Amino acid sequence: MAQQQVIVAGGCFWCTEAVMKDVVGVSEAESGYIGGDKPDPTYKEVCSGETGHAEAVRVTFDDETISLPDLLDVFMGTHDPSQLNRQGNDIGTQYRSAIFPLDDSQRAEAEAAIDRWNAEHGGNAVTTIEGPAHWYPAEDYHQEYWEGEGQRNPYCLAVIPPKLMKLRKSFQNKVKQDA
Template identity: 45%
Template sequence: MQGEESHQANKKATFGGGCFWCTEAMLEDVEGVLDVISGYAGGHVKNPTYRAVCEGTTGHAEVVQVTYDPDKITYKRLLELFWQSHDPTTLNRQGADVGTQYRSTIMWHDEDQFKEAQTSIKEAAPLFKDPIVTKLEKLDVFYPAEDYHQDYFKHNPNAGYCVYVIQPKMKKFKQYLGGKLPR
């Protein structure tokens, strides 16, 4: 009908940028992001547990699955935020968190995301002194993490990891966004 706006259906994106508590905390208040779920993907074990993933035997990465409104934020913009949310130049490590479960990964859902992610890596490369080691992996299955991992930073802002790791990352991320996370 004339005068009606066309709305796209909500979409999903899946990213691994180290500990999922950090990535979740940074992305969940971004305008256009509707939901962020911490979970596991990219491995060979069905229904993995946090303990098994931390042991490094499942092949899974800690990831977040982002549901977003493409009328308010693009996949390209989410990729730009992903580069700012972690160090994509360290292989299987973010700070003191070490292991393949902390790998930098973009888990693409379709060919369009794959192509955009490839382009984004090339565009982001000059921003970093060292080469980007982020893996592009086709998302097979996403397993939500246990309930106590969801909204971890919101529920545990005074926990040691939140104070010493997440809060400094959030501060840097907010500076990148001009001092605030729009909502």
């Protein structure tokens, strides 16, 4: 088993984390902040849009079970990479669509994933490739949010189930059996 990590931002990190946790080969999805200027930002500071950080998820996965290209295709296919600095009602640079590669190989894979999405969807992705940048884990109450508080949160109940349905419909062979 070869564990790898990739960091992606696709709007609200609760939503991205919920999707990634259901992908085969993913062992961990950690919500956090990346891409801004302020060290150790808080959720409130990031939500202000003034730190430059994106809400993001650091995904740990077994690349023998799911390849990075397949994982990036799932990422691109389960949020709307054509919306600049927003996902649905979440508006601001903290909700941008971005990939934060950890090395040159990941950067090349990120470019290829965006190209694949553009080829299938009319070339309108605004997903950026950023970094290198420092990763800051989000506060503990944001981790595994959907499994706990999220299933009682009206926002999550409106946004996350459609994303999970899209995952199951569009990427049937990439979904964990117990998901």
